[in-house]
Amino acid sequence: MGAMLLFPSTKKTKLPIIKDILDKIITFGPCKADTNMDAVFIMAFAGFLHIGEITYPNRKAKDFSTTRALRSDVRIAPDGHSMVFHFKRSKTDKTHSGVDIQIAAILGDRLCPVAAIIQLFNRNPRPLLDPLFSVNDRAFSALVVRKILLTRLAGGGILPDGYSNHSFRRGAA
Numbered sequence: 001m002g003a004m005l006l007f008p009s010t011k012k013t014k015l016p017i018i019k020d021i022l023d024k025i026i027t028f029g030p031c032k033a034d035t036n037m038d039a040v041f042i043m044a045f046a047g048f049l050h051i052g053e054i055t056y057p058n059r060k061a062k063d064f065s066t067t068r069a070l071r072s073d074v075r076i077a078p079d080g081h082s083m084v085f086h087f088k089r090s091k092t093d094k095t096h097s098g099v100d101i102q103i104a105a106i107l108g109d110r111l112c113p114v115a116a117i118i119q120l121f122n123r124n125p126r127p128l129l130d131p132l133f134s135v136n137d138r139a140f141s142a143l144v145v146r147k148i149l150l151t152r153l154a155g156g157g158i159l160p161d162g163y164s165n166h167s168f169r170r171g172a173a
Helices: 002-006 019-025 032-046 113-123 142-155 167-172
Strands: 074-076 082-087 099-104
Touching (some): 019 032, 019 167, 082 113
């Protein structure tokens, strides 16, 4: 106990993005970038994903096909009540064969992940082998998503300190 008083922890507080916060940072703006960003946030929350798992390390990279999310990795059920996201890699996937993540629709909810992806595909049509989230032929990097996340949090009246790209998984859990 005494050592804790003499040497307090320097760890930053790690805050979750819960549904109420997600609702405040979703804009449903008119431009393709807004549609992409809303879909990134909603999908990360609904799929218990870390932003780095569905974005890209380099916005100019050309080959995402083996490790990163492509539009072809999302399959929406014909009835629109669910979708399957093929997650290509995870630290627990020893065979590197990937895993399918089933994500249910939340019918009638503005934060429905299936509706967000359908809207993304309709408002920003791209070839199936393109990155899942992109604008103007440039994939979203995790760094860009983090900057926009912090901006949207502040714009929603939420102090952005303590939030990160991992906050979506933390909040969903």
